[in-house]
Amino acid sequence: MEKHKIFAMSFSNVYPLYIAKAEKKGRTKAEVDEIIGWLFGYSQEELDRHIEAETDFEKFILGSPAPNPSRTLIKGVVCGVRVEEIEDPLMREIRYLDKMIDELARGKAMEKILRK
Template identity: 65%
Template sequence: MSRTNLSAMKFSSVYPLYVQKAERKNRSKDEVDQIIRWLTGYSQSELQRQIEEETDFEGFFGQAPRLHPKSSLIKGVVCGVRVEEIEDPLVQKIRYLDKLVDELAKRKAMEKILR
């Protein structure tokens, strides 16, 4: 998927898919929210506001208080691409989030997911 397609996608349309993926593996919405807050620095109320305002991914990450300093430790493959090798900063942030949700769905311990 190209940067244009990813950046224009609404975070609010993808968020329920993250929650569904986690819940299918007996993980919770709260854990998904914790991962998102860890990565972006949003508070729970700020995260909820981003969802309600139907912010696209570009705005979601652009308005994030801060990307977690340990986000560069996120490694692995998402959609056949190594996240640490993605050159576009926005696409890399989106894939970081995808990777963290994947790890949650694979029943990895939160302490390991949040590095």
């Protein structure tokens, strides 16, 4: 089976879109970074290195230092697909991030976004 094109896309190309979506709704880059840190376990320095290195999504996710075990609590629909029903584990991780950014942009409290 052919890999989805987003896997080869540079995370640094999509990252500004996440920030723009959040900022358009009055949220911050820091909150986007906090979500990424919570979900994948990246420190701010590690995240910055991946952005600078233009790491592709596949390497960014597969190289996650500490994927949060609570990420499986993320439920709902992204792009018309239920996140919890996505079979491809890599795509599911990308959609977890998309779902969390959507929640941020909709004004949900960080405590709820981070499943605390």
